[in-house]
Amino acid sequence: MRYEHTQVGYVTGGLSLALLPLIYYAHMAEDGELGMLGYTMFGAFSILAVLFSSLTVQVSDEELAFYFGPGFWTRRFVLDDIISTEIVRNLALYGWGIRYTPHGWLYNVSGLRAVELTIRGEGQIRIGTDEPEALKQAIEQSRGMASEDTRDGKSKA
Secondary structure, three states: OOEEEEEEOHHHHHHHHHOHHHHHHHHHOOOOHHHHHHHHHHHHHHHHHHHOOEEEEEEOOOEEEEEEOOOEEEEEEEHHHEEEEEEEEOOHHHOOEEEEEOOEEEEEOOOOEEEEEEEOOOEEEEEEOOOHHHHHHHHHHHHHHHHHHHHHOOOOO
């Protein structure tokens, strides 16, 4: 593995903690309906918090892969299909998680910085990261190695 980095999503963790008073109130409610609603909301936010707790990005000699939390929503791209990389800053209104933006799909757990990739057959995507320079460099270096192997007639297996 040439590069691997996991960014923690503090926003989702903070939202889960912010729900604790709601759970307490729901538990203390006498009518039961609000109590069940509170538990349902806490359960849903807890699942989302775990699924979007982090974003791991990996760059090998042959592919770029990334996934949320414990392996949720894994995407893989062959490096030869990556046409360009650019460091960008997202607008705050794009939010976190998996979103479609005017710049293509955004995969993000925290912050506003990202690496925008133009991928053959996919268009543009953005991968949020707290170290965009290192990610861009890893992709470009790995793409260079993949291109050299192809030119030299070496197998990438």
